[in-house]
Amino acid sequence: MRNRSYDDVCASVIxxxxxxxxxxxxxxxxxxxxxxxxxxxxxTTLRMERDKQLNSNADGEKSDSPIAQGAQGSEAIxxxxxxxxxxxxxxxxxxxxxxxxxxxxxxxxxxAGERVTVDLIGVVHVGEKEYYEQLNEIFKKYDATLYELVxxxxxxxxxxxxxxxxxxxxxxxAGLQLGMKSMLGLEFxxxxxxxxxxxxxxxxxxxxxxxxxxxxxxxxVGRILLNSIGSSMAMQTQESEMQADMILSLFAxxxxxxxxxxxxxxxxxxxxxxxxxxxKNGSTIIDHRNAKVxxxxxxxxxxxxxxxxxxxxxxxxxxxQRRLTxxxxxxxxGRCWLTAWNLSGSK
Numbered sequence: 001m002r003n004r005s006y007d008d009v010c011a012s013v014i015x016x017x018x019x020x021x022x023x024x025x026x027x028x029x030x031x032x033x034x035x036x037x038x039x040x041x042x043x044t045t046l047r048m049e050r051d052k053q054l055n056s057n058a059d060g061e062k063s064d065s066p067i068a069q070g071a072q073g074s075e076a077i078x079x080x081x082x083x084x085x086x087x088x089x090x091x092x093x094x095x096x097x098x099x100x101x102x103x104x105x106x107x108x109x110x111x112a113g114e115r116v117t118v119d120l121i122g123v124v125h126v127g128e129k130e131y132y133e134q135l136n137e138i139f140k141k142y143d144a145t146l147y148e149l150v151x152x153x154x155x156x157x158x159x160x161x162x163x164x165x166x167x168x169x170x171x172x173x174a175g176l177q178l179g180m181k182s183m184l185g186l187e188f189x190x191x192x193x194x195x196x197x198x199x200x201x202x203x204x205x206x207x208x209x210x211x212x213x214x215x216x217x218x219x220x221v222g223r224i225l226l227n228s229i230g231s232s233m234a235m236q237t238q239e240s241e242m243q244a245d246m247i248l249s250l251f252a253x254x255x256x257x258x259x260x261x262x263x264x265x266x267x268x269x270x271x272x273x274x275x276x277x278x279x280k281n282g283s284t285i286i287d288h289r290n291a292k293v294x295x296x297x298x299x300x301x302x303x304x305x306x307x308x309x310x311x312x313x314x315x316x317x318x319x320x321q322r323r324l325t326x327x328x329x330x331x332x333x334g335r336c337w338l339t340a341w342n343l344s345g346s347k
Contacts, residue, residue: 087099102338121135124267142307184341
């Protein structure tokens with residue numbers, strides 16, 4: 001059997017996923033969640049199904065879980081809020097040159113009246129190698145950098161990360177991210193970020209918390225797919241345009257650049273996409289995990305840390321901004337931008 005060429009692989013991907021449903025799912029997962037390990041994904045999926053009938057809230061009783069309560073009262077996030085944390089930069093001819101994520105500062109005081117700063121550092125989980133190397137240098141200046149990964153508490157990732165080829169056979173999130181890496185000529189975050197640095201702090205749900213939250217919030221893979229289909233039907237014109245752009249990109253001489261630009265548009269226009277993950281009370285992927293981050297942040301501030309970063313998928317940051325300004329009474333400060341994807345075709 002002959003090896004499949006780049007064009008063969010891309011054509012198969014477009015044929016199978018060539019709708020806005022793929023773009024929405026790939027975009028949102030690429031922005032909001034690092035691929036969990038095979039064991040974690042399998043555990044979460046199987047236990048969600050197994051515990052569905054045993055869920056203590058199945059009879060309509062109100063949950064007293066602090067994780068579930070963390071998303072109560074959350075409001076819809078506007079496109080302009082997402083644009084504060086991710087953008088496509090254009091040159092003077094209005095041509096895309098880069099997909100960028102931001103670092104945004106928030107300032108407040110602790111119980112002792114001392115100044116505390118929290119920087120929200122947005123990230124896309126597939127990007128340029130230089131992007132992740134730049135982030136590693138930036139992290140060194142903080143007392144603590146809180147990072148995401150659905151894994152047992154305190155998990156640290158060894159240098160070099162996991163093997164995405166092995167994960168992709170079992171883990172749909174890893175599979176999507178592997179597809180993005182291959183098609184777009186980019187790198188995995190987990191392969192280049194130094195998670196062994198002493199000041200990096202795990203700030204995410206454990207697998208048990210993750211599947212418990214999805215159960216209590218009545219979330220399921222089937223529900224996400226139905227929401228995705230509904231969103232796709234409501235946006236048929238944009239879907240057709242995207243299909244055309246992706247197919248034309250496959251036959252272009254500069255196919256990698258064209259594919260990057262097409263996917264970057266979806267990255268920067270993600271408002272409708274995030275809604276597909278909502279359950280009865282926000283979403284586990286965004287709202288409930290963000291509530292867990294705030295718990296860890298409070299503990300770090302109480303411990304005396306004054307310069308803190310939260311390093312998370314860009315899709316999380318609009319909600320985190322609201323939590324920092326409302327729950328922590330922090331005020332927004334300055335902002336800078338980092339290049340995640342080169343869209344110009346030249347280094």
